Amino acid sequence: xxxxxxxxxxxGTVMKNWIKRSLFGLAGxxxxxxxxxxxxxxxxxxxxxxxxxxQAAEWRGKMVERVAGKLELNAEQxxxxxxxxxxxxxxxxxxxGNTDPRAEVKSLVAGATFDRAxxxxxxxxxxxxxxxxxxxxxxxxxxFYDSLNPEQQRKVRDFMERRRGWGRD
Numbered sequence: 001x002x003x004x005x006x007x008x009x010x011x012g013t014v015m016k017n018w019i020k021r022s023l024f025g026l027a028g029x030x031x032x033x034x035x036x037x038x039x040x041x042x043x044x045x046x047x048x049x050x051x052x053x054x055q056a057a058e059w060r061g062k063m064v065e066r067v068a069g070k071l072e073l074n075a076e077q078x079x080x081x082x083x084x085x086x087x088x089x090x091x092x093x094x095x096x097g098n099t100d101p102r103a104e105v106k107s108l109v110a111g112a113t114f115d116r117a118x119x120x121x122x123x124x125x126x127x128x129x130x131x132x133x134x135x136x137x138x139x140x141x142x143x144f145y146d147s148l149n150p151e152q153q154r155k156v157r158d159f160m161e162r163r164r165g166w167g168r169d
Contacts (some may be wrong), residue, residue, distance in 0.1 A: 060085050070159075071152045080144040087140040091133040095126055 014062065026041070042156060063085060068078050108115045 013119070056089065060089070071148065071155055072154070077147050077152075080140075080147050084140040084144045087133075088134050089138055091130070094131045094133050097125070097129070 015058075060082065064078060064082050067073070067081060071077075073081060109121050145156065148156065
């Protein structure tokens with residue numbers, strides 16, 4: 001009787017772990033696939049990978065000037081904000097890769113069954129890209145934030161609390 005109970009408990013633990021892993025995997029895949037779909041729109045955005053370098057530079061300049069005006073940044077701080085913008089764009093391009101995200105997502109459901117292996121590979125590829133670039137992003141963000149004076153840091157925290165863009169005050 002005890003052996004049967006122990007056996008059932010072990011099976012229950014295995015089942016619970018399997019369910020947890022499945023749910024986490026599904027949630028992770030949903031996040032990545034949703035992000036890929038959002039990034040893969042047909043519109044050409046100046047910040048996106050489809051933009052020409054001139055368009056991206058123009059957008060970057062406007063963004064830096066808008067934030068610099070709101071925070072009253074000095075030249076050194078503007079430079080750190082520009083470096084942060086460049087680092088974030090490079091990470092975005094690395095995560096997106098050289099393929100069309102919409103096509104990648106569509107290929108997962110092109111057949112009679114969902115291509116689980118390809119989806120897992122896609123999640124791993126995107127996760128590796130994020131992990132690979134995260135030290136540079138963290139360093140650039142830290143350098144920028146640490147260069148701000150207490151009043152500027154307060155403005156950043158207030159902005160984050162409101163969850164609105166700088167141009168929507």
